[in-house]
Amino acid sequence: MCSPSCARNGATRPPRSAPWTFSNSGGRLGAELHVICLCAQWCGTCREWHPVMDDIARTLPHVRWRWLDIEDEAELLGDLDVDTLPTLLVGRGDQVLFHGPVLPKLDLLTRLIETLSHQTNSATGVDAEALALWQRLRTAA
Template sequence: MDGSSASEQTPWWVVCLCAAWCGVCREWQPTFSAQARANPHLRFAWVDVEDEDDAMGEVDIETFPTLMVARGEEVLFLGPIPPSSTQFTRLLATLQAQPRPAPGVDAEANALFHRLRPQVLPQTAV
């Protein structure tokens, strides 16, 4: 399985951008944590956007939960996700199989990832 070893060498991040006041986020957190346990080869982080207001920059999260999925240094997906375990599993599988970012992922998504990563992500694993 040559592709698998290459994938293991490239770090993956699955970041939930949420808010402490959001009831949907609180309800979805166990599903997010379950995905983290089911995918130990991926790095998961739960980030409160209000706590990280400076790092968020011009990115305005309008719908919760919002996911950011990055492979290496490149964001493949940034957008809202329905709080469904099935759709979350499907999204992760699809992203791991695709070679390029999803349509609509812009430079600001990558800039956000780079701002969050040194401050929050290394110590915020689920």
């Protein structure tokens, strides 16, 4: 996992790239499960995470995916502090089902997403800033 201090500890920031786009990543944040990966291009762990997410997106076409660079899209984040990268924000409709850091491991993420795809209730303990980001993403979609 990576933290913002990675950049301060000698990591160089590669050129910024466009947000991830997958063939199944369009449309409003509605009834489908949406996985928002909060990452940064300068974070080595996040760069390694990209192909893992790519593989999962292909195997779970019913899920919508988005890479949200915490620096390139800082204004969208609002007051949400992301201390550990990568962090996921997962939701459906107006409900946030999960918000937190994750290890970039294919089997763990696949199991998490499969579990969340059957979850019908909002997660407990999600902070107000994460809920506000989810609402901004829903409005912007």
